[in-house]
Each structure stands twice: as structure tokens, then as C-alpha cells.
Amino acid sequence: MSKEKIALAYSGGLDTSVMIKWLKDKYNGAEIVAVTGNLGQQKEIENLESKAIATGASKFQFLDLRKEFVEEYIWRALKAGALYEDVYPLATALGRPLLAKALVDSALAEDCTMLAHGCTGKGNDQVRFEVTFASLAPHLKVLAPLREWEFTSREAEIAYALEHNIPVSATKKSPYSIDENIWGISIECGVLEDPMVAPPEDAYQITTSPENAPNTPSVVDIEFEQGVPVALDGKKMSGLDLIIRLNEIGAANGVGRLDMIENRVVGIKSREIYEAPAATILHFAHRELERLTLEKSVFQYKKNISQDYANIIYNGTWFSPMRTALDAFVTETQKPVTGLVRLKLYKGGVTLLGRNSPYSLYNEELATYTEADTFNHKAAAGFIHLYGLGLKTFSQVHSGK
Numbered sequence: 001m002s003k004e005k006i007a008l009a010y011s012g013g014l015d016t017s018v019m020i021k022w023l024k025d026k027y028n029g030a031e032i033v034a035v036t037g038n039l040g041q042q043k044e045i046e047n048l049e050s051k052a053i054a055t056g057a058s059k060f061q062f063l064d065l066r067k068e069f070v071e072e073y074i075w076r077a078l079k080a081g082a083l084y085e086d087v088y089p090l091a092t093a094l095g096r097p098l099l100a101k102a103l104v105d106s107a108l109a110e111d112c113t114m115l116a117h118g119c120t121g122k123g124n125d126q127v128r129f130e131v132t133f134a135s136l137a138p139h140l141k142v143l144a145p146l147r148e149w150e151f152t153s154r155e156a157e158i159a160y161a162l163e164h165n166i167p168v169s170a171t172k173k174s175p176y177s178i179d180e181n182i183w184g185i186s187i188e189c190g191v192l193e194d195p196m197v198a199p200p201e202d203a204y205q206i207t208t209s210p211e212n213a214p215n216t217p218s219v220v221d222i223e224f225e226q227g228v229p230v231a232l233d234g235k236k237m238s239g240l241d242l243i244i245r246l247n248e249i250g251a252a253n254g255v256g257r258l259d260m261i262e263n264r265v266v267g268i269k270s271r272e273i274y275e276a277p278a279a280t281i282l283h284f285a286h287r288e289l290e291r292l293t294l295e296k297s298v299f300q301y302k303k304n305i306s307q308d309y310a311n312i313i314y315n316g317t318w319f320s321p322m323r324t325a326l327d328a329f330v331t332e333t334q335k336p337v338t339g340l341v342r343l344k345l346y347k348g349g350v351t352l353l354g355r356n357s358p359y360s361l362y363n364e365e366l367a368t369y370t371e372a373d374t375f376n377h378k379a380a381a382g383f384i385h386l387y388g389l390g391l392k393t394f395s396q397v398h399s400g401k
């Protein structure tokens with residue numbers, strides 16, 4: 001029998017390190033292609049290649065997916081206003097379909113017959129990975145060792161690693177489970193599992209606490225073109241640089257800490273905290289610009305689309321006709337979302353200082369209460385007469401007055 005070849009979504013952590021050896025044993029000396037995607041995470045990207053090879057992978061690929069992540073995933077979510085259950089900007093959830101697609105591409109290029117990932121059996125990420133695999137490469141077999149292997153604790157995995165000379169990092173493991181990319185950091189487990197426990201300071205990875213943030217606020221000018229941020233403080237820059245910079249400024253001002261109980265795809269509620277300074281700032285700014293530029297019914301209707309779009313991302317159906325159909329709607333709505341939003345970041349808060357747009361629908365001559373007013377006050381009487389006529393008739397019939 002020829003050797004199997006498995007493409008593994010590799011992070012370099014304990015689970016996927018142990019998994020390389022475990023898969024080779026279980027699948028008759030299978031060849032492992034370890035694939036890591038760079039989505040802008042700061043941690044755990046050093047020495048990955050030597051680690052993967054030392055652990056037994058026959059090949060390692062490090063893919064820089066940051067630009068694609070920003071332009072094809074993050075900006076779509078931002079334009080759609082996608083916040084899961086009104087709070088979570090979906091950093092982890094948005095990254096999964098891209099990582100899964102990249103893994104599929106590598107697997108096909110390397111003639112792999114199987115795909116493996118290190119997600120647990122009770123999370124959302126297994127769903128996102130496997131639904132993406134099913135839509136992009138239904139013929140490849142999917143392996144999720146964490147759902148079936150014999151290890152029941154971290155200690156058992158470490159013992160196995162030591163026994164098989166698998167290098168495990170000596171740094172003390174954080175008590176939290178952390179997933180990180182440029183759009184945000186997701187943090188769970190440890191004391192956070194009790195929803196009544198306030199997040200300890202050490203749970204936060206990048207943000208300063210609002211109490212320790214500077215006493216002078218930071219003011220930022222963000223410019224958008226058709227719903228996409230293109231410049232910061234008057235300087236045009238790439239989406240990636242803009243997000244990196246806003247993460248820094250936001251984090252320094254304690255902006256973007258979120259704490260939520262969320263409804264998972266698999267039916268349980270979980271508590272997770274997030275740090276997402278740039279996402280928080282950009283969603284806020286984008287929405288304020290929409291208030292200025294979107295026609296009333298479009299603005300109000302789009303709220304429903306935002307929720308549907310967030311659910312699609314969260315639930316793992318990114319590669320679906322529904323998502324592309326909603327994209328078409330969102331893209332159409334974003335045509336006038338061009339302009340500038342000025343914000344103040346101060347001790348954890350984001351407040352609006354001003355906004356303008358060449359497509360602003362705010363008409364000062366109509367809105368003003370001064371002499372400059374051009375609004376036709378007399379027309380209001382006739383409008384109200386007809387507008388209220390239905391209710392007036394109803395009342396006459398039902399109350400007999």
C-alpha cells in the first residue's frame with residue numbers, strides 16, 4: 001500500500017506537535033505536510049519550520065495570508081457591519097475559512113489525500129474547518145485527532161511527547177486558551193470559565209487597562225472609500241498597516257476589550273473575552289459614516305443583513321452562495337460610504353468628534369433652526385393629515401368617537 005500523505009493545519013503548539021507523530025503511527029508512516037498560515041499573529045511563529053521537521057513532518061509551509069485576510073475577509077465583514085450577537089468582531093471565525101482554504105490548496109498541490117486539524121470536539125472551529133473542506137475539496141478525507149485520540153489531559157500529551165522525543169516548548173503554558181490574529185485575540189478557559197469572575201489583568205495580551213491608559217486622549221482621523229478604510233491621520237496606507245497602527249493606538253488607550261457569553265454552533269453557551277482595538281474602532285467609525293451617507297431605508301434594512309452576515313461567518317458557511325449574495329447587497333450599499341471620521345480614544349472609550357463626506361445626506365439648510373432654514377413647515381400639516389389618516393379612521397370605527 002502506498003504511503004498516505006496528510007496536510008496538517010499546524011500551529012506549533014502541543015496538540016499539533018503531538019499530532020504529527022500520532023498521525024504517522026496511526027496511518028502507517030504517513031507523510032505529513034505541516035502548514036501554518038500567518039494571519040498577523042505575533043506569538044508562536046518563530047522556529048516553526050525546524051520544530052515541525054524535528055517533530056517528524058516531511059515538509060513545512062509558512063503562508064503569509066495577511067493581505068488576503070484583510071482585503072477579502074476583514075473588509076467584507078467590516079462593510080457588512082458583522083458583529084456576532086452585536087459584540088464579537090469575529091476575528092477567529094473569519095480566519096478559519098481562509099486557513100482551511102490555504103490548507104486545501106497546499107494539500108492539492110502536494111497530492112495529499114487527507115486533511116487534519118487540531119480543533120477540539122466541542123468548539124466552533126472544527127465546524128468552520130470541516131464545512132470549508134467539504135465545500136472546497138469534498139473528496140479529501142478529514143481527520144480530527146482531538147476528537148478521537150487517547151489523551152485525556154495535557155499531562156498525558158506531554159508524557160507522550162517526552163517518550164517520543166517531540167520537542168515541546170519549555171515556556172510555561174498560559175492558563176488560558178488564546179487564539180490570535182490581526183483582527184483580534186480570543187481568550188478563554190481558566191478562571192474565565194466562571195462568568196461571574198471579572199477577567200484578571202493577566203488574561204489580556206495587548207490592551208492596557210483603561211485605568212492605566214494615558215490621561216490625554218488620542219485623536220484619530222480615519223478615511224474610508226466605499227466602506228473601506230484607506231487612510232489614517234491623513235496618510236494613505238495599506239489595510240494591513242492601518243489595522244496594525246490602530247491596534248497599537250487603541251491598545252495603548254485601553255480600547256477594544258470585550259467580555260461576552262456567546263451561543264456556540266454546537267449548542268452550548270460559552271464565555272470568552274476578546275481584545276480587538278482596531279476592529280472596535282473601525283466598526284464604530286464605519287457605522288457613523290453610514291449614518292451620514294446611507295439613505296434611511298438602506299441604513300435601517302442593513303442592520304438585518306449585518307446580523308445574517310455575522311451568523312454566516314460565525315457558523316462556518318463563508319464559502320456559500322448566501323454569503324456571496326449578501327456581499328452583492330453590501331457592496332451596492334457601500335458606494336456612498338466615502339469620507340472622514342474623527343474619533344477620540346480615551347481610557348477604554350471611543351467617542352465621535354466629527355464626520356464628513358462628499359455624499360453626506362445631512363443638509364444643514366433643512367436641519368437648521370436658524371434663519372437659513374429652507375424646510376417647508378406648511379407642508380408638514382398636509383403630510384401629517386394623510387400620514388395619520390389610517391389610524392384616525394381605525395380609532396373612529398373602534399371607539400365610535
Ligand code: ARG
Nearest residue numbers: 092093124177179186187188
Ligand atoms: N469564541 C470564538 C469563536 O468561536 C473564539 C474561539 C477560539 N478561542 C480560543 N480562545 N482559542 O470564534
